[in-house]
Amino acid sequence: MASTKSRNAAQERWLILRNTLLKKKPVSEVSHSSIRVHNSLDLFTVGKYQSKENLDNNEWFKYTLRNIESQENASISALIRRPSSKISLEDLQVADNTGNICIWASEQAMSCYLVKNLDHFRNSSVIELGGGYSCLAGVLLAKYGSLQQMLLTDGDENAVNNVKEISLHNKLPNTEVAHFKWNNVGMLSRYAYTFDYVLASDCTFRDDQRMPLVTAINILLKLNGEGIIFSPKRGVTLNDFVLKAESVFGKGNVSVIDKYDDNIWNSHMTKLGLSTYNHELHYPIFVRICKR
Template identity: 35%
Template sequence: MENGRKASSLRWGILRRALIPSSSSTASDEQSEKGIKRISRKANQGFSLIPFRLVDNAKLEHKEVISPSLPKATEACVCYTLPNHNATELFLYQRVDNHANLEDFKICNTFDIDNTGLVCSWPSEEVLAYHCLSQLDLFRCKRVIELGSGYGLAGLLVAAVTEALEVVISDGNPQVVDYIQRNINANSSVFGCTKVKSMMLHWNHEELSDISNSFDIIIASDCTFFKEFHKGLVQTIKCLLKKEGHSEAIFLGPKRGNSLDEFLLEVKESGLQFTVNEIYNSEVWRRHESFVNGDTSWPNYEKDHCYPLLVRITL
């Protein structure tokens, strides 16, 4: 680690920067920034599987979905161009502010949720979307739900290109759900006959009675690293999947120490079946190997924390 700085010290630096944003910088600050970039798990590059570009809000045709409640400086619109599918474009509105918002903490405390869905689009979400793009027939005429979707890239992609019957894009954070709905509105022209809706959904079995046994496919990314939510997540899977026919949950997420193993133990103890696949897409694996072997575009890349494994869960 640079200058012998400990990881714990650098993580405190991340927290300090979030709580006390500063307009000035010093040589020491710049040195700390280099260390923070190395230790932070917030990825700015990811696997770069789906090309994207920032879009000027003023030039968008979807002006009705631009929120008047947030200053323009705190959010951005990102256009993703889906590869190998007629260059379909998806527009996602995202938060881009780099400091903590007290309202965020209040909502997290009120609803007993985390705020990671608003931080950024995480690499595993992009990999999930890319994987779905290579499995179009799997979703055709199916009812699909994405859990803990963040800004909803994977769910929107499934809705846009797979001819799914219905896609529900859900999260437990009401702020995130607001963004999901705006993103659904911004992309409604590409959904064809697929019914698409947002949903605020906590992983609480008691709250799922209205939609139990409703879905052929569940998709999710980076949902297993909060150990306190493992039991609720597993029960949600059991409740939502259809009992008749073939139904399955498709999860993508890194191992992250023993977090994934503990989640899979919960899956096994609940009576569900699962498989874990490390090499499920040749292009994803190729890029992983490139990062491991010296590609510096993702400076803090570590397989355990960054490379998503494919978990398929069935009843």
Template identity: 30%
Template sequence: MDSSSPSPSSAPSGSRAASNATQRWSILRRALLARSSSARALGGISSDHQIKDGTNNISRKASRGFNLIECHSLPISQLLKSLGNSLNENDFECQKDVYVCYKLPCRGSSKLDLVCRKEDSLELNDIEASNKYNIDTTGLVCCWPSEEVLAYYCINHSDVFRSKKVLELGSGYGLAGLVIAASTNADEVVISDGNPQVAEYIQKNISINAETFGETKVKSLILHWDKEQASEMLNTFDIIVASDCTFFKQFHKGLARTVKSLLKHSATSQAIFLSPKRGDSLDKFLGIIKENGLSCELIENYDPTVWNLHKKLVAGEDRTWPNYDKEHCYPLLVESNVICCRFLRLRIC
């Protein structure tokens, strides 16, 4: 998951950018209060006015990302036609959903068919669910750039996952987890998110692509980092992956505890995180990781293709992502003149 960045002419510094990103989600939560007349009365001014004031300074994500995996959107009706009788139209919210076909850059030219929300279809009941389950709605917005990079990395390091039990945390629509299941010969892949609405989409996508996974067992899971995990899951995963899961600081401790409790106690087990800097959010998460007895290796340039794309975007040689901001869009920490990796390999000490 990633956030939108301001246009180059008004790009804020790290701390201000992080503040704007947090404000963006605060505005969404405030929008929920607009449904309550009592809340409006207590506020003294119109919620619509507050929201308008807040959004004037916030831009929206306007790119698919690094475009590492070829994909194109098609009508849901075309997906239903290709699936025959295995699913029907009632399984989808056709006014909200879009069908995206991914062609994976790996041997055999595998493809994945994902159903996800249209980017402009977030509704107030989504925010209500967010408040009810104490979980953000980012997974319903889109497939974020860091998720795409994670999926691409997993394809290029498929041997790491061979015969392993893998868990993806904060999966959103589950692109990375589905890619692992389709292209790496993993033994089992569990694709999880704390938002029940998102988990429903994950399960749909698993069902749609079932024939792509071969012998790999694949399942969805509602997994909230702030809750105790089932005893049968403790210390059972060889590899845990996640992308852009360090944005909300209130979940840092729960995320670190979840990784430590679910990762297998083995010299070869590891958690692979991809996350942009986002102000000080990632640095704070690294501190929490150390407090929980996890060590991490920071790698700066983990993939030449991704790195070269990043350099071209920063230099302005590639203008396909006009509001590109290195602290928010690229899963690598660039702070002052010192480059520290934003790609994390976490191991239990």
């Protein structure tokens, strides 16, 4: 059973996110407890990265997928630079910066799915939307997927700058990093019909962003391209996104998949009885969108 300290930290993190979305200002800074990995699915081991090379003055961590190896029998991992432990709520309110709080379970689940299906993505063009300060899923896919093109994006300049450093230090091939808001007409025009796959995780909770996200996916995808979306239910928010996607792509081209990985599903099932685990908040659902 979780300790009182861990429960209080978890409650604080969700209160921070709730108050940010409701535009309340309970405190001037997000506390250090908010800068963490939401590891409710136990998919990654995370260790502080020590190197003889002086990367920079920031904290770097090595994220390693559990029980998954590359074809060379090496571990699947990425170096991730963590942001400052102090993030103002004002910064979070200016843009959709919730991905700068921590790496949510949806990003981790999407990472696992992509790595387990690397052959599906080889020689393809991929964009990750709203990847936050890490773009962890896109980073891993770019590193191990033998892609033709990867574009890692977020709507926050600070997150983009952080991901640029992550891309550099992971030596990602064929990878660019860009500031990209989903309603940016210039960016949408530049990359229209460019990508075989559009990735997004935990990007469906804001009422004013669901339709722009659907529209962006439609514009960015090539014909017969695929949107790969991971997000928890969060009340009616995911269902509303699905309905909007169906209105654009057609009902038969949008699939909602609960059980997409046996290990993730089993982990989810074992946690259902825990007071600290809320499946509507913590369990990512996989939404696949096909552009026909």
